[in-house]
Amino acid sequence: MDDELYGAVDRYSEIDEFSEREKLAIEFGERFALDHTSIDDEFWARLSERFSERELLELTVTAGFCTGIGRALQVLDVAVDFDVLWSREPAHAP
Known part of the structure; x- marks a missing residue:
């Protein structure tokens, strides 16, 4: 993975260079970190x-x-x- 692709991970669903497995893994990580309750049976079935x-x-x-x-x-x-903003809360000014 080069720096350009690494820098595009936030747009993973739009980038053809990411495989379907990579896209699913990224989506899982995003859901896990930001909205773990969205990891439902349907999504788990897709992962499986x-x-x-x-x-x-x-x-x-x-x-x-x-x-x-x-x-x-x-x-x-x-x-x-x-x-990196690790939650959906607004960023706080320093």
């Missing part, structure tokens, strides 16, 4: 068509770790190299 049970477990654990560590770093006010 493309990922094994083991892959879904790994994806879920990874999303949980990344979301948790991201929030912990935010709470601790640890500087990062990029600006």
Whole structure:
């Protein structure tokens, strides 16, 4: 993955270079971090068509770790190299 594609991950649904599995994984991560209750049976069925049970477990654990560590770093006010809004709440001015 080059820098340009990495920088386009927020537009994953529009980018043909992302595979269907990658698009689903990105959507899962986005839902997990921003609206976990939207991971319903229909979405889980779509995931299960493309990922094994083991892959879904790994994806879920990874999303949980990344979301948790991201929030912990935010709470601790640890500087990062990029600006990410980890919730749907409005960004606070510094």
